[in-house]
Amino acid sequence: MKRALIIALREVRTYLKDKADLAFSLLLPVATFALIYGAFGGTGLFHGTAYIVNEDTNGIYAEKLVEKIGQEQSLDVELLSRQDAENKLDRSDLNIVLLIPSGFSDKLISDQPGELTFLQRGNGGQEGQIVASIIRGVVSGLNQEFTVLDQSNQLLTGKDIAPEKIAFTTQKFLEKEQQSPLIEVKETAIGSKPNMVNQFLPGIITMYVLFAINVGTTAIVEERRKGTLERLLTTHLSLGELFFGKFMASALRGFIQTFILLALSYAVFRIFTPISFLECLLIALLFTMACSTLGLVIASVSRTQDSATWIGVTFTMAMTMFGGTFFTISKGTALYALSKLSINTYANDAFKAIITEGGHISDLGVEIGVIAGVAIVGLVVSRLLFKAVPRGK
Amino acid sequence: MSEAFLAVKEIHKSFNGQKAVNGISFTIDKGEIFGLLGPNGAGKTTVIRILSTVLEADAGDVTVGGYSLRKNPAAVRNLVGVCPQDLALYEELSALDNLIFFGQLEGLSGREAKSQAISHLSLMGLTERGKGKISKFSGGMKRRINLAIALMGNPKLLFLDEPTVGIDPQSRNNIFETIRSLRDKGMTVLYTTHYMEEADRLCDRIAIMDGGKFVAMDTPQGLKRQIGDPDKVTLEDVFLKLTGRSLRD
Ligand SMILES: Nc1ncnc2c1ncn2[C@@H]1O[C@H](COP(=O)(O)OP(=O)(O)OP(=O)(O)O)[C@@H](O)[C@H]1O
Ligand SMILES: [Mg+2]
Numbered sequence: 001m002k003r004a005l006i007i008a009l010r011e012v013r014t015y016l017k018d019k020a021d022l023a024f025s026l027l028l029p030v031a032t033f034a035l036i037y038g039a040f041g042g043t044g045l046f047h048g049t050a051y052i053v054n055e056d057t058n059g060i061y062a063e064k065l066v067e068k069i070g071q072e073q074s075l076d077v078e079l080l081s082r083q084d085a086e087n088k089l090d091r092s093d094l095n096i097v098l099l100i101p102s103g104f105s106d107k108l109i110s111d112q113p114g115e116l117t118f119l120q121r122g123n124g125g126q127e128g129q130i131v132a133s134i135i136r137g138v139v140s141g142l143n144q145e146f147t148v149l150d151q152s153n154q155l156l157t158g159k160d161i162a163p164e165k166i167a168f169t170t171q172k173f174l175e176k177e178q179q180s181p182l183i184e185v186k187e188t189a190i191g192s193k194p195n196m197v198n199q200f201l202p203g204i205i206t207m208y209v210l211f212a213i214n215v216g217t218t219a220i221v222e223e224r225r226k227g228t229l230e231r232l233l234t235t236h237l238s239l240g241e242l243f244f245g246k247f248m249a250s251a252l253r254g255f256i257q258t259f260i261l262l263a264l265s266y267a268v269f270r271i272f273t274p275i276s277f278l279e280c281l282l283i284a285l286l287f288t289m290a291c292s293t294l295g296l297v298i299a300s301v302s303r304t305q306d307s308a309t310w311i312g313v314t315f316t317m318a319m320t321m322f323g324g325t326f327f328t329i330s331k332g333t334a335l336y337a338l339s340k341l342s343i344n345t346y347a348n349d350a351f352k353a354i355i356t357e358g359g360h361i362s363d364l365g366v367e368i369g370v371i372a373g374v375a376i377v378g379l380v381v382s383r384l385l386f387k388a389v390p391r392g393k
Numbered sequence: 394m395s396e397a398f399l400a401v402k403e404i405h406k407s408f409n410g411q412k413a414v415n416g417i418s419f420t421i422d423k424g425e426i427f428g429l430l431g432p433n434g435a436g437k438t439t440v441i442r443i444l445s446t447v448l449e450a451d452a453g454d455v456t457v458g459g460y461s462l463r464k465n466p467a468a469v470r471n472l473v474g475v476c477p478q479d480l481a482l483y484e485e486l487s488a489l490d491n492l493i494f495f496g497q498l499e500g501l502s503g504r505e506a507k508s509q510a511i512s513h514l515s516l517m518g519l520t521e522r523g524k525g526k527i528s529k530f531s532g533g534m535k536r537r538i539n540l541a542i543a544l545m546g547n548p549k550l551l552f553l554d555e556p557t558v559g560i561d562p563q564s565r566n567n568i569f570e571t572i573r574s575l576r577d578k579g580m581t582v583l584y585t586t587h588y589m590e591e592a593d594r595l596c597d598r599i600a601i602m603d604g605g606k607f608v609a610m611d612t613p614q615g616l617k618r619q620i621g622d623p624d625k626v627t628l629e630d631v632f633l634k635l636t637g638r639s640l641r642d
Binding site: 003006007010013014017018226227228230231232233234235236237 | 445470479
C-alpha cells in the first residue's frame with residue numbers, strides 16, 4: 001500500500017511540475033463554469049440604451065420626457081447631436097434614435113399636438129424595437145397626463161379657481177393614481193432562472209468526470225513510453241500496487257476538477273444545501289474512481305499512446321451518448337435499454353436526483369451500487385488483463 | 394570452486410514463433426563480471442529481461458542466490474538491480490527524485506533512499522547536479538543516472554544492458570571505474586556491450602551469443618587463444634570469426 005502511494009505521489013508530482021498541464025486542468029473547470037454562468041446566470045432582464053436627439057433646447061416638456069425615459073429601469077439615456085446621430089445611423093453603429101424636434105414644448109403649451117420621430121435603420125433592430133416600445137409607453141403616460149390636465153382645465157375654468165390650483169390638484173391625483181393604479185401589472189416567477197443550471201449541471205459534471213478515463217488510459221502507456229514500466233516491474237512493486245497507485249492519482253486529479261466545478265456552482269448558483277453539496281461530492285468521488293478504473297482497463301490493453309487515446313475517446317463518447325448526458329432518453333426505447341449499459345446513466349440519475357429533485361444518497365442504492373461496483377471490478381479486471389496481455393517492448 | 398550466484402539452465406523464449414533465446418545455460422560466480430556479447434538481435438536483452446523477471450521464459454530454470462526465479466520471483470527481484478538498454482528515467486523529475494523514487498520502491502525508507510541516492514550520485518560524479526531535472530541532462534549524464542538507479546537498494550547482482558552506449562570516453566570511464574569498484578566490493582555483474590575492448594578489459598568471462606545461442610564461452614584470454622596468439626589477436630577478431638561478417642537486422 002505504501003508503494004502504491006509512492007506511485008501516486010510521483011504521478012501527482014509530475015502533474016504539479018508540468019505548469020501548463022496544471023494550469024489547463026485547473027482552469028478548465030473554471031472556464032466551464034464561466035460558460036454555464038454566461039448561459040444561465042445573471043438576471044436575464046432586458047437592458048438597453050435610449051439614444052435621443054433633443055433639438056427642443058430648454059423646452060420644459062422635452063426635458064420632462066427625457067427625465068421620464070431616464071427613470072425607466074431597463075433604459076439608460078444617451079443624448080446625441082443630430083449630426084452625430086445621423087453619422088452613427090449611417091455607419092450602423094446605431095439602429096434607432098428618438099428625435100425631439102425644436103418647438104416641441106411650445107406646441108404643447110399652445111395646445112397643439114406635439115410630434116416625436118424615431119430615426120431608424122430598417123425596423124430598428126430587435127433591441128431598438130424594445131427600446132422604442134418602452135419609449136412609446138412613457139409617451140402615452142405623458143399623453144394621459146396632458147389629457148387629464150386639459151379636461152380639468154376645461155371643466156373648472158370660469159369657476160373662480162386659480163389655474164395654479166387646478167394644475168396642482170390634478171397633478172396630485174395623477175401621482176396618486178400612478179402609485180396605486182386601477183390596473184396593476186404584476187410579475188410572478190414560475191421556476192427561477194437557475195433551474196436551467198439544475199437541468200444541465202448533472203450532465204456537465206458527468207461529462208467532466210469522464211475525463212478521468214482519459215487520464216487513466218495513458219497511465220500505463222506513459223510508463224511504457226518512458227521505458228520505466230519494466231524498471232518498475234523489477235522493483236518490489238507488485239502489479240496490484242502499480243495499478244492502485246495509478247488509480248489513486250487519476251481519481252484524485254479528476255476529483256479536484258469536479259470539486260472546483262461543484263464548489264463554484266455551490267457558491268454562485270446556490271443550488272445546494274450543505275448536505276446536498278456533500279452528497280454530490282461523494283457521488284462525484286465514487287464516479288471519478290469508477291472512471292479511473294475504466295481508464296486503467298483501457299490502459300492495460302493499450303500498447304501505444306495512440307491506441308490508448310483512441311479507445312479512451314471512443315469509449316467516453318459512447319458512454320456520454322448512451323448515458324443521456326445531452327438528451328433525455330425516453331423509457332421503452334432501444335436506446336433506453338442501451339443506456340443501462342452506460343455508467344453515465346447512473347451517475348447522471350444520481351446527480352439529478354440530488355440537484356434537481358432534492359433527493360438523498362440514501363435513496364440511490366442502485367446507482368451508488370453500480371458505480372462503486374464498476375470501480376472495484378475495474379481495478380481487478382485491469383490488473384488481470386495486464387497480466388494476460390503478452391508484454392512486448 | 395567459488396559458488397555460482399546465478400545459474401541459468403536451458404532457457405528458451407520465442408516471440409510469435411521466432412526463437413529469440415534458444416537453449417542457453419551458464420553460471421556466474423559471486424563477484425564475477427560476466428560479459429554477454431553478440432550482434433544486434435542475438436537475444437542479449439531478452440536474456441536480461443527474463444533474468445530480471447520482466448519476461449517469463451518458455452522453458453528452462455534460473456536460480457539467483459539460491460532462489461528459483463519461477464517459484465520466488467519476489468526474492469529474486471530483491472537481489473538484482475537492472476540497468477536497461479533504453480533509458481528508463483522520469484525526465485520531468487530531478488536526478489535525486491528519480492533515485493529516491495526507485496529506492497523507495499526497492500523497499501528503502503525515505504531517509505535511507507535519500508542517503509543512498511546522494512552516495513550514488515557522488516559515485517557517478519554528479520553530486521552537484523542532483524537537483525537538476527533529467528530533461529536538462531546530457532546523454533552521458535542520463536546514462537550515469539540510469540546506472541545509479543540500478544544500484545538503489547544495494548543489489549547483489551547487477552544486469553547492465555549496454556550501459557555505455559552513445560557516451561563520451563569520460564563518462565564511459567566513470568561507469569567503468571564504478572563497475573570495477575563495485576565488483577571489488579563483491580558485486581556480481583552480467584554485462585552486455587558492443588565495445589569489444591571494453592569487454593576485454595572488464596570481464597572475467599565472456600559468452601558470445603548469436604541467433605539465440607551461445608557460440609563460445611571462456612575468459613577473454615581463452616577466447617583469443619581459440620583463434621591464435623592471445624597477445625596478437627583482439628576480441629573483435631574472435632567475435633567476427635565466430636559470428637561471421639553478415640549484417641543483422
Ligand atoms: N517483444 C518482442 N516481440 C517480438 N520480438 C521480439 C521482442 N523482443 C525481442 N524480439 C526479437 O528477439 C530477438 C532478440 O532481441 P534482443 O533485443 O534480445 O537482441 P539484443 O541481442 O539485445 O540486440 P541489440 O544488440 O540490438 O540490443 C530479435 O530478433 C528481436 O527482434
Ligand atoms: Mg539489446
